[in-house]
Amino acid sequence: MHSAPSRPGSFQPSGPLRGTLKVPGDKSISHRSLMLSALAVGESKITGLLEGEDVLATAAAMRAMGAHIERTGEGHWTVNGVGVGGLLQPAGALDMGNSGTSTRLLMGLVASHRLTATFIGDASLSKRPMGRVIDPLSQMGAEFTASPGGMLPLMVRGLVPAVPICYRLPVASAQVKSAVLLAGLNIAGITEVIEPVPTRDHSERMLRGFGADLTVDVDADGVRHIRLMGEAELQPQQIDVPGDPSSAAFFIVAALITPGSEVTVTHVGMNPTRTGIYKMLEAMGADLTYSNAREVGGEPVADITARHSVLRGIDVPADVAPSMIDEFPVFFVAASMAQGRTTTSGLDELRVKESDRLALMATGLKAIGARVEEREDGLVIDGTGGEPLEGGATVTSALDHRIAMSFAVAGQHTYHPVTVDDVSPIATSFPTFESILHILQVQH
Numbered sequence: 123m124h125s126a127p128s129r130p131g132s133f134q135p136s137g138p139l140r141g142t143l144k145v146p147g148d149k150s151i152s153h154r155s156l157m158l159s160a161l162a163v164g165e166s167k168i169t170g171l172l173e174g175e176d177v178l179a180t181a182a183a184m185r186a187m188g189a190h191i192e193r194t195g196e197g198h199w200t201v202n203g204v205g206v207g208g209l210l211q212p213a214g215a216l217d218m219g220n221s222g223t224s225t226r227l228l229m230g231l232v233a234s235h236r237l238t239a240t241f242i243g244d245a246s247l248s249k250r251p252m253g254r255v256i257d258p259l260s261q262m263g264a265e266f267t268a269s270p271g272g273m274l275p276l277m278v279r280g281l282v283p284a285v286p287i288c289y290r291l292p293v294a295s296a297q298v299k300s301a302v303l304l305a306g307l308n309i310a311g312i313t314e315v316i317e318p319v320p321t322r323d324h325s326e327r328m329l330r331g332f333g334a335d336l337t338v339d340v341d342a343d344g345v346r347h348i349r350l351m352g353e354a355e356l357q358p359q360q361i362d363v364p365g366d367p368s369s370a371a372f373f374i375v376a377a378l379i380t381p382g383s384e385v386t387v388t389h390v391g392m393n394p395t396r397t398g399i400y401k402m403l404e405a406m407g408a409d410l411t412y413s414n415a416r417e418v419g420g421e422p423v424a425d426i427t428a429r430h431s432v433l434r435g436i437d438v439p440a441d442v443a444p445s446m447i448d449e450f451p452v453f454f455v456a457a458s459m460a461q462g463r464t465t466t467s468g469l470d471e472l473r474v475k476e477s478d479r480l481a482l483m484a485t486g487l488k489a490i491g492a493r494v495e496e497r498e499d500g501l502v503i504d505g506t507g508g509e510p511l512e513g514g515a516t517v518t519s520a521l522d523h524r525i526a527m528s529f530a531v532a533g534q535h536t537y538h539p540v541t542v543d544d545v546s547p548i549a550t551s552f553p554t555f556e557s558i559l560h561i562l563q564v565q566h
């Protein structure tokens with residue numbers, strides 16, 4: 123799916139960043155809205171859908187399994203679903219491109235349907251661990267033939283009727299949680315996921331919104347017990363997808379590090395399981411203000427304004443990690459220009475994303491003059507105190523959109539341009555990133 127040719131990008135400061143912008147729809151919510159709409163009987167309408175390559179991979183897969191999915195305008199999509207249990211045998215392999223979320227959630231859906239599906243992906247996705255979903259889905263009765271190390275390409279043979287399980291997550295992962303819950307939709311009885319560390323809860327919110335019988339209880343130790351009653355009947359919905367807080371974070375950090383900047387991002391999802399980046403930036407002294415707080419389709423939303431701020435280094439508590447898991451690359455950029463030391467830990471998961479994000483960020487930041495120590499589970503960064511970084515180097519993005527965008531942001535406050543060897547992966551989650559950055563640069 124990530125088929126755009128490789129293309130380098132050069133980023134350099136052009137003075138303050140100014141303006142008001144909207145970022146595309148939330149990637150996690152976009153995937154889920156297509157999947158659940160495809161499992162409802164009748165017509166759902168989605169607005170604000172992210173039209174990035176990852177979400178288009180999900181749309182193509184749901185079509186291949188029988189859903190009628192149509193784009194009716196920019197971000198406007200109509201889905202006629204097949205009903206829970208109604209997915210059909212796809213004719214060919216499902217190409218997941220670069221998208222871990224598509225792969226793991228769809229493996230869950232397929233696991234409890236009477237069909238066999240082969241999942242393939244790009245070079246990055248083919249190195250990512252799928253054992254974490256193969257384990258619980260095998261307990262439910264699905265059969266897997268995977269490449270060595272539990273990787274793609276892999277084949278799933280679903281089972282009907284499959285077996286409901288109670289599964290305690292061994293790793294803090296919303297994708298694993300969601301895979302088990304989505305499998306549970308077509309299994310009689312209660313499927314339970316025990317979540318010791320909270321992760322993004324979009325699946326729970328949206329399953330309930332579609333009419334599933336799902337409860338969440340938090341026990342005395344703060345552990346979440348999520349129970350879903352199977353053989354659910356989902357009702358079609360109208361979904362307005364909020365702007366992606368992970369995408370917004372790039373422009374918020376760009377404004378914070380670039381002197382004279384003031385940027386407002388409107389309609390940003392403020393689900394507390396996603397806002398760790400904003401809390402940590404505020405702890406560093408960031409001037410952020412929130413306005414127009416409201417609720418859209420069961421998710422909190424607000425406008426965020428960021429003004430240039432001299433940030434102070436902090437110790438990021440390890441338990442904040444899940445609520446900012448995709449924002450660490452750009453957070454490291456902010457830390458590299460802060461006053462004093464920033465320490466992060468508990469970030470082993472960053473090594474199994476689209477790239478090894480700890481290694482790539484440490485190498486790239488050092489190449490452009492930052493002081494970074496790479497530890498096994500985090501980075502320790504001594505910032506410049508608000509001074510620009512040196513720049514003047516080419517960094518590697520390794521099929522990782524967030525690495526590419528993070529270095530584009532770093533290039534807003536350097537003495538010499540920052541070159542990213544390949545910016546094409548940005549299209550997986552944020553196809554309009556470069557054009558928005560350009561607009562902010564020229565609106566002085």
Ligand SMILES: O=C(O)C1=C[C@@H](OP(=O)(O)O)[C@@H](O)[C@H](O)C1
Pocket residue numbers: 149150151223294295296297298300322447448471
């Ligand atoms: O469920 C989701 O939509 C996602 C969960 C996270 O992955 P993990 O579940 O692997 O932590 C995140 O990194 C990814 O971008 C999207």
Ligand SMILES: C=C(OP(=O)(O)O)C(=O)O
Pocket residue numbers: 176220221222223224448475476524551
């Ligand atoms: C990790 C990410 O996505 P995925 O797992 O869906 O590839 C991401 O978008 O940063």
